[in-house]
Amino acid sequence: MLAQSLLVPALLLSVVGAVQDTVDVGYSIYKGQALPNGVSQWLGIRYAAPPLGELRFAPPQEPLRTPGVQDATIHGKYCLGTGRSPTDKSTSEDCLFLDVQAPTKATVHSKLPVFLYIQGGGFNLNSNPNTNASGLIINSGYDIVVVSLNYRVGPYGFMTDSDKIVPNNGLRDQRKVLEWVQKHISQFGGDPNHITLGGSSAGAASVTYHLTANNGTNRGLFHAAIAESPSFATTLSVAQSQYMYTQFATRVGCVGKDSLACMRKKTAVELQTSNFNIPLPGASKPPNYMWLPTLDNEFVQDYTYRVFQQGKFIRVPTVYGDDSNGGTKFAPKDTATLQESNGYVLDQYPVLTLEMLGEINELYPNPNTSCPAVGCYWRHASNVYQEARYMCPGMYISSVVAKHGKDAWVYRWNVEDPEQMASGLGVPHTVELNALWGADYVDDAPASYQDGQVNAAASPTMQHYWLNFIKYYDPNGRNAYDGSRYPQWKKWGEGAQSRLTFQTGGKAEMIPVDSGLRQRCDFWTRNGVALTM
Template identity: 50%
Template sequence: MLPLLLLLYYVSTVLATDRTVHLGYASYKGASSSKGVSQWLGMRYAAPPTENLRFAAPQDPPIESGVQAADTHGKLCLGTGDSPRNSATSEDCLFIDVYAPTSATSTSNLPVYFFIQGGGFNFNSNGNYDGSGLVAASGNGIIVVTFNYRVGPYGFLASREIEDAPQASFNNGLKDQRKALEWVQKYIAQFGGDPRHVVLGGDSAGAASIAYHLTAYGGRDDGLFVAAAAESVSFATILNLSESQYQYDNLVKIAGCKDDENTLSCLRSKTATELQTYNRNIPYPGAKNPPLYMWNPVLDGDMIQNYTRASFNNGDFIQVPVIFGDDTNAGTIFTPRGTSTLSQSKTFLHNQFPYLTAEQLERISQLYPNEGPDFPNAGTWWRQVSNAYGDMRYMCPTLWISSALLRYGVKGNWNYRYNVEDPEQMQRGLGVPHTAELSAIWGPANTNGAAPASYQKGELNDWIVPVIQSYWVSFIKTLDPNSLRAKGSPRWDEFMPINAQNDSGSADWSRMLFDTAKTTGMEDVGTAVRTRCQYLNSIGLAIRQ
């Protein structure tokens, strides 16, 4: 009996001594920091998606002998329109990072925060965030996991050729995410995490990914997570397989594969550098200019069985505690700053949502009149198109999801609006832009230099960092943002009607407003927002959201 006890003692303490984890297929040696947090960077969670595995579902990672150094981030996945010579990216990109308290052992059973980065499904835009700050903010009481997933055509190519090929798959970027979640289920205990307590996090396309995982396979619960915090959820145009064919056909044509008997094999024969040369956006059929993000998840009848709105509307989703929220001015960093006419505004919106009709565009222009303000080096219609686009893609879908969850009686349904103003961003006319809350959630030192100066210690907005981190840490640990919130912080009530009916005959909603230190607290979703969102949500299915 004694040898067994000694063995168990050894297994539980080895992690705390040399930072080496043995995962069966590979052993990785991490490193400790002075903050009491250890990290393992650049571990493989799947096989390199290259050669015959290009355009295929993710496969198990290869077996590696010896102990691998896990002290450097893996390269990010290739982005649409990105230079083939970008040394920070590679087709071999399916790597995962883990941040854990140095004191954790294989028996610690700590909650796990699994973060899905954004990038419009065309880039890895939030790669290599430093999770040690959030671990430290939790009192060294959580595990943080970040990872890369395939984007652009590598992750979302769809066509009849893909459908007919035995070793090809749809929505591989989302399947990469699921593969990483399965990796967490298998191995996170060895880092001190509890596989039964995984909380999803994600911003923008990462938040949209959360919506897809909630509704995946018709809402099938595979036990991969117990809650989710979706920051600035994004609703893009969703195409089916036949509607996506033009993307495949164009790639085949510009890659010089059109006359090949097997065009998919031809695409796979190209080097990543060659394929990246052809990886660029083209307009949707009937649109004037390319959209910002052409490659997106597609309706494949399997993982994605319906439009996101229809899935939530029909109740085909996993019911877990959630946070959904958005920023006040989500559209400003995306829209053409030189927009100077109503026609240009309508054209931009139609480029992003090609199924918008002339009548719908006219109604949108009525709901979003050009009332300024004007900004230097900006067209007079820039803020108008920014407001419309921000609501169409971010704010209104976010509110709509929360309202759908409310209708189905989901317990643990929180919503927020982030409105903490940075002086420099305000001066530029950006307002409170898309995913601004990330600088507070992760801490300004941990987002690769993306945080505004006002979030730094001692500056105007440094107060928001411990406040919002406490809400998020509380949610990660207890599935409730209130349980461990910072002292003096307001209670975050669930998204619910605050009155039975208002003057228009419909119920109002209440959400958390992160504003200034004096005014942060619950707010009513105003009539003007509800009126605009009511229309945009009513056409959501028609425009393929």
């Protein structure tokens, strides 16, 4: 890819349709770079105006026009996170950037499938910024385009005041990127009519919110969905979340009728100093994540369980799944009694009744026999949290998708890393991201995922299915099942409810969901709306 002269902007894309490293997206011209591995990247592209001043706590606005050529070889800073240092130089309030990574050989006529990935972080931080998709693109046969993004989190993206602040601006940031992709992705070789929307944790919850946005109104912004460990949390109404605004404004010294104007004049450092979690209504301690999407009667019109129950979602093929021990990163390791375990769960879901907690204790016997001892109820709390928040909601959604005539596939990530097993984490939340992108392309991948180690084959196994789904909306490939060394991933609901289970060493097999898990998930499904999930 050779940059074209600024004196001849019409030639930017003129060489037999080839995508150039300099691309004009209308409001700005961005110069990316072609890497030696055959992948080109454009990093730090603004997709919205800087959310500063009067745009702080406001919906995303159109990006400003900029003169000259903008450097697109460095990631934009990611968004300010709750509980994070006010002097962290890697973050900024000016953070609405996206990255595009594509095969260098792509042309404006390639119409390659697009994977639009939303990172997680509990809606309180950007936990997986600066995605390196080179490995996935290379292993696709240089046949896909990947887009990743930052979006506002914490109070910047999810605070409202029942009056002047539009709720769910973090989700609106994401929609802005979906719209951006429709307008511009063809210039990078992508097909706007072939978009797989994916995400992990809060990113997977975001995928689910986009499936149900505005009661499932289909704007044609994506055509398939992958949700890795979708996070179902307590959802408050705008009125119920008012206390968060009141508390935050008070902490930063902005009381009175002009509190919003006052907060918009504060520096980001001043806001960050007071950006920490407090308990949900009815809880005694702060939850793992407090700032969350809010029922706004527009973007988020009802609890997710009820929206799916009513069939108000976009019908597209889906992949949902979770890790075997998705709660171990979150439950306190020193949980020593059943009362402490119940208290932790109640702090996450304060509308739990005493009767519900009693039924939970019956459904979840403590797997640890060392009590009394510090930490002997850690796994009890962890097991309740993981199935309530991640595992059971994903299986429920898949059942509803299948019921409404769309293909759905479910997985379980059960790849054991020796160090994580020894630490007691088991197979923790979102560990499969190391396999999705490839251990060489992520920071701090488990040692066993590296080349030559026991789980090195986990990445090609996962990428086989994900790439097929991104390309064909079927994880088994163009012809459903090609007889390869990878087992057929059967659809959810075909016969027994079975998940493709990724095992240690890169193996995978279809395993039916056991009766105990089905019974526990039935509890969360029955009570999901009552728990405001």
